[in-house]
Amino acid sequence: MFSVGQEVAAGPRSSSFPEWNRFAAVNDEFVPIHMDDDAGRAAGYPGAIIMGRLQWSYVHRLLREWLPPEGRIEAVALRFRAPTLRNALFDVKARVLAVRSGNERVFADLEVWVENGDGVVSAPGTATVSVPAQR
Amino acid sequence: MSLVSSEMAAAVGSVIDWKVSYPVAASDIRRWAIAVHYPDPPPRRFCDETAPGGVVAPEEFNPFAWMVASQREPLVAPESRDTDRMEKAIGIAGPGLRNQVNGGTEVSYGVPIRPGDVIRSETRLVSYVEKTGRMGPMLISVTESVWTNQDGERVQVERQTAIRY
DSSP, X not given: OOOTTOEEEOOOBOOOHHHHHHHHHHHTOOXXXXXXXXXXXXXXXXXXXXXXXXXXXXXXXXXXXXXXXXXXXXXXXXXXOSOOBTTOOEEEEEEEEEEEEOSSEEEXXXXXXXXXXXXXXXXXXXXXXXXXXXX | OOSSOHHHHHHTTSEEEEEEOOOOOHHHHHHHHHHHHTTSOOOGGGTOTTSTTOOOOOTTOOXXXXXXXXXXXXXXXXXXXXTTHHHHHTTOOOOOOSOEEEEEEEEEEXXXXXXXXXXXXXXXXXXXXXXXXXXXXXXXXXXXXXXXXXXXXXXXXXXXXXXXX
16 A cells, blocks of 8 residues: 555645635634735735645545545644645645554555645645555 | 743643533534535545444544633633733733744544544643744744543644744
C-alpha cells in the first residue's frame, strides 16, 4: 500500500462562497473575512480568504480518499503560512516519507501540504496514516 | 520586560478551559461531510446508517460548533476578538498584545465519533515562549485539548499554537 516517495494529490481546484458558506454553516464560522471581500480587504488581503479549518478538512479529505476503507488517519499537523483567496487555484498533496510496521498495522509518515496555483506552499504539515498489517 | 508575568508562568500546566458537547446527531455528521466534500458526494460511511459499522464522523468533525451543553465560564469576560481571552478565562491579566494568528494545529486521533456520543474537551496551557520577530515582541502559546467520549475513551488530542504580537 505504502512506498517511500509515493505522492498523492487531490488535483487543482478553487473554492468560493458556495463551499465556504456550507462550511460556515456546520462550523459556526461566519467570520467577515471569510464572508465578504470588503472585510478581507480591510484586513489587508486582496479579498475574502478561506477558513483555515476548511483547508484542514481538505487535507483530511485527500487522505481518506486515498486510503482503503480499513485505513485510518492517525495524526495530522498543519501550519497556516499564507491565506488562500476566493476563487484562487490550490491543490492538496501528500508524499510518503517513511513506512513503519507495527504488530497490527502498517504506518506511513507523510509530508502533507496545500500549495497555490504557482506551486508555492501555503500550508505545510505532516500526517501519519495506517492500514491493517497483511497476515 | 517579559511578556510572561509571574501569574502567567504559574498558570502553565493548568486547565484553562473545558466544555461538553450535546449528544452528536447523525444529521450533524452528515451535514459536516456534505460541506467538506462539496461539490462531490460524501463517503457513504458518514451518511448511511445501514453502512457496515454504522455512521462515523469525519476525523476533523467539530462537535462543539454552534452551542455546547456545558462549559467553563471565563472568570473575566473577554471582549470581542480579545487576544487575552485565554488568560482572562482563568482570571489573570494577559500580555495585552494587539494581534493573534494561528501558528499551527496538531491532532492525534483515537476512537471515532459516532451518533449519540457526548464529547468532553479539557484544555491545558502547555507553554509560553517569547521571541522577537519582524513585528516586534511575540508570545507563542501552546495549548493541548484532550477530547474524550462518554465512555472515557480518547477521541483526540489537539495541540494548538497561537502567536500573539
